[in-house]
Amino acid sequence: MKSSELRSFEDYQKAYELSVKEPEIFWEEQAMKLKWIKKWDKTLQWNFDEPHIKWFEGGKFNITENCLDRHLEKRGNKIALIWEPNDPKERFLRLTYKELYDKVCQMANVLKRNGISKGDVVCIYMPMIPELAISVLACARIGAIHSVVFAGFSASALAGRIQDAKAKLILTSDGLNRGAKQIPTKRIVDEALEHCPSVQKVIVVDRLGWAVDMIEGRDVYLHNELPMVDKHCPPEPMDAEDTLFILYTSGSTGKPKGVVHTIGGYAVFVDYTFRNVFQMDESDIYWCTADIGWVTGHSYIVYGPLLAGATTTMFEGIPTYPDPGRFWQVIDKYGITHFYTAPTAIRSLMAAGEDHVLSYSLDSLKVIGSVGEPINEEAWHWYNIHVGKEKCPIVDTWWQTETAGIMISSLAGVTPTKPTYAAYPLPGVQPVLLDGEGNELHGNNVEGYLCIKYPWPGILRTTYGDHDRCRQTYFSNYKGYYFTGDGAKRDENGLYRIIGRVDDVINVSGHRFGTAEIENAININKKVVESAVVGYPHDIKGQGIYAFVILWNENDENESPERVRSEINETITAEIGKIAKPDKIQIVRGLPKTRSGKIMRRILRKIAENDLSNLGDISTLLDPTVVEEIIEGRI
Numbered sequence: 001m002k003s004s005e006l007r008s009f010e011d012y013q014k015a016y017e018l019s020v021k022e023p024e025i026f027w028e029e030q031a032m033k034l035k036w037i038k039k040w041d042k043t044l045q046w047n048f049d050e051p052h053i054k055w056f057e058g059g060k061f062n063i064t065e066n067c068l069d070r071h072l073e074k075r076g077n078k079i080a081l082i083w084e085p086n087d088p089k090e091r092f093l094r095l096t097y098k099e100l101y102d103k104v105c106q107m108a109n110v111l112k113r114n115g116i117s118k119g120d121v122v123c124i125y126m127p128m129i130p131e132l133a134i135s136v137l138a139c140a141r142i143g144a145i146h147s148v149v150f151a152g153f154s155a156s157a158l159a160g161r162i163q164d165a166k167a168k169l170i171l172t173s174d175g176l177n178r179g180a181k182q183i184p185t186k187r188i189v190d191e192a193l194e195h196c197p198s199v200q201k202v203i204v205v206d207r208l209g210w211a212v213d214m215i216e217g218r219d220v221y222l223h224n225e226l227p228m229v230d231k232h233c234p235p236e237p238m239d240a241e242d243t244l245f246i247l248y249t250s251g252s253t254g255k256p257k258g259v260v261h262t263i264g265g266y267a268v269f270v271d272y273t274f275r276n277v278f279q280m281d282e283s284d285i286y287w288c289t290a291d292i293g294w295v296t297g298h299s300y301i302v303y304g305p306l307l308a309g310a311t312t313t314m315f316e317g318i319p320t321y322p323d324p325g326r327f328w329q330v331i332d333k334y335g336i337t338h339f340y341t342a343p344t345a346i347r348s349l350m351a352a353g354e355d356h357v358l359s360y361s362l363d364s365l366k367v368i369g370s371v372g373e374p375i376n377e378e379a380w381h382w383y384n385i386h387v388g389k390e391k392c393p394i395v396d397t398w399w400q401t402e403t404a405g406i407m408i409s410s411l412a413g414v415t416p417t418k419p420t421y422a423a424y425p426l427p428g429v430q431p432v433l434l435d436g437e438g439n440e441l442h443g444n445n446v447e448g449y450l451c452i453k454y455p456w457p458g459i460l461r462t463t464y465g466d467h468d469r470c471r472q473t474y475f476s477n478y479k480g481y482y483f484t485g486d487g488a489k490r491d492e493n494g495l496y497r498i499i500g501r502v503d504d505v506i507n508v509s510g511h512r513f514g515t516a517e518i519e520n521a522i523n524i525n526k527k528v529v530e531s532a533v534v535g536y537p538h539d540i541k542g543q544g545i546y547a548f549v550i551l552w553n554e555n556d557e558n559e560s561p562e563r564v565r566s567e568i569n570e571t572i573t574a575e576i577g578k579i580a581k582p583d584k585i586q587i588v589r590g591l592p593k594t595r596s597g598k599i600m601r602r603i604l605r606k607i608a609e610n611d612l613s614n615l616g617d618i619s620t621l622l623d624p625t626v627v628e629e630i631i632e633g634r635i
């Protein structure tokens with residue numbers, strides 16, 4: 001029996017209509033499907049000016065009670081979590097709902113024992129091991145706020161996030177496996193903590209059996225703590241509008257923002273969207289290949305599937321280890337029915353050749369999904385033919401860290417799909433397209449800035465420690481609307497196609513970076529005077545990073561461009577992480593600037609794309625000759 005309520009296109013249309021006419025009644029109905037310790041008093045209060053958004057105020061709720069306790073009677077022995085290790089020869093792990101419940105309660109007690117209580121911020125910097133999901137849930141169990149930082153970020157990026165949230169405790173591991181490589185996570189944490197006075201405790205999971213430095217009084221091993229605590233830990237009754245988590249994401253300005261999500265609305269939105277987009281049967285097995293360090297992992301590895309009582313899979317490794325057949329091997333191994341991945345992974349496996357995918361049956365698959373960036377036509381068809389065998393609906397799900405859950409997507413097997421289109425908005429989601437002046441574009445066959453005109457329960461509430469930044473970033477471009485930063489088109493049937501970012505955000509393999517964020521990192525290198533970064537189309541990553549860099553001493557005989565490039569790469573690796581390394585670094589004498597000193601990124605973008613036909617008027621530049629030099633030296 002499926003857990004979704006929308007089972008036909010007609011169901012969808014009816015639900016959508018109601019959700020626009022009576023949004024509060026619509027979301028009350030969805031919220032009632034979860035267990036509330038106390039029902040809410042007021043369903044919704046909002047304005048998009050401050051912004052001020054509250055859902056289910058007065059309600060008392062614990063999300064882990066809904067993810068775990070609520071299922072114990074019916075699903076206590078059902079597998080909640082499958083964990084597939086990096087090395088296919090290592091033993092995998094399966095936890096039932098009862099076992100996961102016990103582990104979360106114990107971990108919650110370990111947190112308490114180490115001084116954590118309701119409202120404290122806990123930073124989690126861990127690889128994709130079961131303890132990561134367990135830690136997230138343990139925080140939620142006792143009302144601590146989790147801030148998960150993707151374990152690919154550098155010590156400096158980690159320190160910035162710890163400082164901003166004033167985290168009291170860090171959960172980490174000795175090291176991590178990533179394909180054939182191992183990375184010393186604990187050492188990175190130690191380096192970060194040299195600049196983080198708020199942190200009192202570090203809890204270390206022994207993943208690799210390494211002997212790491214442990215600081216007396218600060219650092220403890222999880223395996224030494226667990227025997228000291230009770231198995232029992234009641235769920236803390238939380239207010240619906242208490243913070244569940246902070247998750248840092250890049251925008252057009254230099255410093256990543258801490259997006260804040262609150263408990264009740266997040267739970268209702270993620271539960272509703274998971275069940276209706278994926279349309280799972282009770283015995284189905286779901287696998288989302290994202291990392292829990294990103295929002296996709298929060299909402300659709302941990303919370304969404306567990307709220308639905310589904311079996312969710314966590315994978316420690318990478319798609320190409322030990323070979324590019326790994327995803328398909330894992331699908332056959334567990335009989336995965338619902339598979340959710342990113343276009344960049346699809347493109348890289350497509351480039352590895354069909355043999356890898358054709359040697360597995362993939363018979364178990366029923367639904368396949370895509371998330372993180374626009375999927376191009378070729379990748380869509382390859383996914384449909386070679387993975388879905390033309391029998392699995394593809395759900396191309398558009399959403400953002402700020403939206404908490406899926407906003408535009410077809411519902412698997414229920415509403416129409418169209419290659420490269422995210423398709424229809426979910427019930428409760430009211431997208432609009434605006435022109436440059438902020439007028440709504442009505443009717444079909446239009447293209448514009450994608451905004452949302454009415455709150456949904458998963459909308460971000462603020463950016464941590466700086467509410468005005470939240471207002472400025474999302475609610476000031478177009479008054480009365482939430483601005484997504486994406487451009488989109490609506491076709492003749494009202495289906496949406498997301499075109500991509502219209503701001504200074506680059507989406508590299510589904511990961512967001514601000515151009516200013518990367519420039520700031522490059523400029524830290526002492527040899528650099530100034531830099532400008534733009535995105536350009538990249539076959540595998542979707543977008544690549546192209547950096548134009550001015551050096552203090554361009555004519556120094558000892559400075560080969562290769563050497564300078566590798567030093568700049570080192571600086572970026574230290575400041576942000578390897579994932580933000582530019583694909584191309586061009587050393588230039590000057591940048592195209594207006595007379596007021598503004599960098600003309602439009603021109604740089606054209607050059608990076610190798611589209612020199614339409615550079616526009618460059619005569620008004622401070623120094624038009626730099627453009628020709630840049631064109632000549634382009635990579």
Ligand code: 7RM
Pocket residue numbers: 249294295296370371372373374375396397398399400401402422484485486498499500501507510511512
């Ligand atoms: C879930 C996630 C958000 C940005 C968003 C878009 C792009 C995401 C799709 C997509 C086209 C999609 N959160 N994006 N999904 N573009 N089709 N199905 O990725 O905060 O990390 O990124 O990603 O530009 O604004 S995110």
